[in-house]
Amino acid sequence: MATSKLDERRLMSDEEFTLVEQTRYPVLGKLDDAALKDLTQRLRERRDRARDIARRQRREVRGKGRQGTTFEKQDAGNRQKAGVLAEALTRINSERTRRKADEFRANARRALALRQGAEAPARPDSGKTPRKGMRKNVSDRRERIVNPMDVGRVSQAGKRAQAVRDNA
Numbered sequence: 001m002a003t004s005k006l007d008e009r010r011l012m013s014d015e016e017f018t019l020v021e022q023t024r025y026p027v028l029g030k031l032d033d034a035a036l037k038d039l040t041q042r043l044r045e046r047r048d049r050a051r052d053i054a055r056r057q058r059r060e061v062r063g064k065g066r067q068g069t070t071f072e073k074q075d076a077g078n079r080q081k082a083g084v085l086a087e088a089l090t091r092i093n094s095e096r097t098r099r100k101a102d103e104f105r106a107n108a109r110r111a112l113a114l115r116q117g118a119e120a121p122a123r124p125d126s127g128k129t130p131r132k133g134m135r136k137n138v139s140d141r142r143e144r145i146v147n148p149m150d151v152g153r154v155s156q157a158g159k160r161a162q163a164v165r166d167n168a
Contacts, residue, residue: 028091
């Protein structure tokens with residue numbers, strides 16, 4: 001859930017608040033990659049510290065902390081602070097993802113331009129291709145003497161001739 005800037009200022013120190021302010025646009029868009037990486041690292045350290053303190057305080061309230069620890073009833077906003085810092089990290093991570101996607105798109109465009117600009121490679125002829133239809137394969141079977149349309153007529157004539165010979 002989004003937290004208002006007023007609540008963020010109340011929960012965090014001035015240094016932490018300036019770190020969180022850098023994770024908002026347009027400042028976030030102007031940061032270079034090295035600064036973005038450094039900001040991510042510092043925010044992660046702050047978030048982890050706030051999360052650990054909140055967990056320790058929760059354990060103390062439940063009575064499960066170490067025996068020598070003092071009992072603190074007040075959370076002092078460390079859970080909310082960890083949440084605000086996590087939101088800032090989410091904004092940074094989405095910006096890094098956006099930049100990476102832009103870089104991939106630029107690389108793909110560059111590769112396409114190189115490919116289109118290159119001359120066609122000299123390759124041997126591919127042989128039979130279906131461009132204008134396949135060339136007819138030469139049959140290994142012998143050519144027929146009789147036209148296929150006349151096959152029935154010729155065989156019937158043979159039968160009649162045999163019948164005449166048998167009856168004579």
